[in-house]
Amino acid sequence: MSLEALKQHYEQIKNVHMRDMFAQDHNRAAKFSVRLDSESDFMVFDYSKNRVTEETMNLLLRFAREKQLNEHIEAMFRGDAINTTEKRAVLHTALRNLTGTPVLVDGKNVMPDVMAVLAHMREFSSAVRSGRWLGYTGKPITDVVNIGIGGSDLGPVMVTEALKPYSGQIRAHFVSNVDGTHIAEVTKKLNPETCLFIISSKTFTTQETMTNAASARSWWLDHTHAPEMVKRHFVAVSTNTKAVREFGIDTANMFEFWDWVGGRYSLWSAIGLSICLSVGYEWFEELLRGAEAMDRHFRTAPLEQNIPVLMGMLGIWYNDFFHCESHAVLPYDQYLHRFAAYLQQLDMESNGKHIRLDGSPVEVPTGAVVWGEAGTNGQHAFYQLIHQGTHVIPADFVMPLETHNPVGPHHAMLMSNCIAQTEALMVGKSLETVKAELRAEGKLSASEIEVLAPHKTFDGNRPTNTIVLRKVTPRSLGMLIALYEHKVFVEGIMWGINSFDQWGVELGKVLAKAILPELTAPSFAHGHDASTNALIDLVRSKMAPSAR
Numbered sequence: 001m002s003l004e005a006l007k008q009h010y011e012q013i014k015n016v017h018m019r020d021m022f023a024q025d026h027n028r029a030a031k032f033s034v035r036l037d038s039e040s041d042f043m044v045f046d047y048s049k050n051r052v053t054e055e056t057m058n059l060l061l062r063f064a065r066e067k068q069l070n071e072h073i074e075a076m077f078r079g080d081a082i083n084t085t086e087k088r089a090v091l092h093t094a095l096r097n098l099t100g101t102p103v104l105v106d107g108k109n110v111m112p113d114v115m116a117v118l119a120h121m122r123e124f125s126s127a128v129r130s131g132r133w134l135g136y137t138g139k140p141i142t143d144v145v146n147i148g149i150g151g152s153d154l155g156p157v158m159v160t161e162a163l164k165p166y167s168g169q170i171r172a173h174f175v176s177n178v179d180g181t182h183i184a185e186v187t188k189k190l191n192p193e194t195c196l197f198i199i200s201s202k203t204f205t206t207q208e209t210m211t212n213a214a215s216a217r218s219w220w221l222d223h224t225h226a227p228e229m230v231k232r233h234f235v236a237v238s239t240n241t242k243a244v245r246e247f248g249i250d251t252a253n254m255f256e257f258w259d260w261v262g263g264r265y266s267l268w269s270a271i272g273l274s275i276c277l278s279v280g281y282e283w284f285e286e287l288l289r290g291a292e293a294m295d296r297h298f299r300t301a302p303l304e305q306n307i308p309v310l311m312g313m314l315g316i317w318y319n320d321f322f323h324c325e326s327h328a329v330l331p332y333d334q335y336l337h338r339f340a341a342y343l344q345q346l347d348m349e350s351n352g353k354h355i356r357l358d359g360s361p362v363e364v365p366t367g368a369v370v371w372g373e374a375g376t377n378g379q380h381a382f383y384q385l386i387h388q389g390t391h392v393i394p395a396d397f398v399m400p401l402e403t404h405n406p407v408g409p410h411h412a413m414l415m416s417n418c419i420a421q422t423e424a425l426m427v428g429k430s431l432e433t434v435k436a437e438l439r440a441e442g443k444l445s446a447s448e449i450e451v452l453a454p455h456k457t458f459d460g461n462r463p464t465n466t467i468v469l470r471k472v473t474p475r476s477l478g479m480l481i482a483l484y485e486h487k488v489f490v491e492g493i494m495w496g497i498n499s500f501d502q503w504g505v506e507l508g509k510v511l512a513k514a515i516l517p518e519l520t521a522p523s524f525a526h527g528h529d530a531s532t533n534a535l536i537d538l539v540r541s542k543m544a545p546s547a548r
């Protein structure tokens with residue numbers, strides 16, 4: 001069994017320093033890099049600065065084969081109901097299957113419906129962007145507001161921010177939080193004559209989204225007194241036609257998607273309408289093409305050359321063997337400043353699971369805590385802990401070679417920082433080197449050097465991946481996002497969990513619904529624990545008329 005072999009191998013390798021691995025193998029960088037081209041874009045996945053040898057990778061891939069990873073990949077693409085707890089297929093890959101090759105769900109080819117919705121998105125976004133779609137006073141739309149949360153928000157926000165250089169005249173806004181401040185601050189910037197609300201919710205029942213949507217409609221009606229014109233200013237993206245109609249949205253302006261698209265995998269569906277409106281359908285399609293290129297690679301490349309597989313198996317290596325609990329994602333491009341927030345849902349909602357597919361408890365920790373920050377900002381905040389803290393935190397550095405804003409020396413500085421960080425994390429700085437430097441400076445006594453030097457040493461041997469892109473373009477972004485989707489899938493398969501449900505968010509939702517009426521109830525709360533009762537009463541003292 002490769003698991004046993006991996007355990008033994010881990011014991012042999014756990015203290016080996018990457019510095020020595022590089023010294024012993026001058027070909028290491030080339031050996032542990034994979035390049036994927038797609039038209040004029042490319043991605044280079046350099047995983048040479050990881051605590052692995054060829055034997056490690058061979059054993060990890062043998063482990064993947066034992067878990068029948070290839071068969072699982074095929075089952076997902078084929079449309080099998082791999083989301084077993086919800087009895088659903090998982091087919092975000094069909095959304096970017098632009099060749100239109102049939103994909104069957106319960107014997108029905110879903111591709112004609114996928115293409116029809118894409119055509120609807122193309123037609124609608126072109127009408128709005130060209131000024132043909134008019135508001136109730138005959139003026140073109142200037143501002144689009146996506147109202148959604150979780151997967152109906154994070155993907156569109158992240159992509160819209162990442163593709164700002166491709167955006168046109170339409171300003172995109174996003175409201176997600178049920179905190180009234182969010183909708184209030186966004187509506188302050190809007191003209192009711194020229195704004196368009198997209199209510200994005202797979203279920204069309206999510207409390208936050210439906211509350212924000214109702215408040216947006218009230219705000220709009222208060223300003224316009226034109227209920228018959230709601231249809232010009234509100235459209236919906238959902239799987240729930242009945243609820244969309246009940247909300248008062250013309251179902252001709254509803255963009256459909258399907259239960260086989262998971263919320264956090266939905267930016268490729270009509271949930272991407274705000275992206276389309278911001279950058280235009282052509283660039284949206286380029287995003288899909290980038291993801292499609294990664295899908296093809298994931299489905300066909302041998303495991304040894306398969307970037308999502310390699311990345312996922314490195315995740316398994318650090319999680320299962322080194323017991324690393326968190327994973328940093330560090331994009332060196334300001335346009336990717338929401339990338340880590342987006343990945344938090346993708347990874348943590350997918351793989352934060354304690355039960356395996358067969359109902360038994362998982363045997364290893366699952367799902368790293370994902371976090372990160374763009375560019376050099378993180379260096380001046382939390383990198384200290386990554387360099388010298390007691391936790392080993394594997395990190396992904398995303399490094400686009402070209403910038404959209406070639407301002408003076410900025411880009412060279414950004415790149416040099418990115419590369420320097422991966423080098424420093426790998427090589428570290430030994431006690432002897434630090435002491436020698438301090439002695440050469442000649443400012444401190446020998447005893448002072450003894451005390452100071454350990455503070456200035458870096459163990460190094462901190463693992464990083466470097467993901468090099470030509471530039472942040474719609475195509476390369478599509479590749480990048482799909483890479484992480486598939487990496488999360490690989491890890492989920494290895495842990496034997498269902499990466500596509502999210503029961504863990506339900507309990508809080510149910511309890512919040514129960515607590516809501518208690519906040520304005522005439523009597524003290526008593527049905528909870530003492531802390532919860534007291535907190536409810538504190539809010540009640542501000543809200544319940546009889547308690548004032």
Ligand SMILES: O=P(O)(O)OC[C@H]1O[C@](O)(CO)[C@@H](O)[C@@H]1O
Pocket residue numbers: 148149150151152200201202203204205206209263264349502505
């Ligand atoms: O699109 P909906 O149905 O409003 O759901 C929003 C989000 O809520 C969740 O179901 C749970 O937070 C996410 O998975 C989903 O992305």
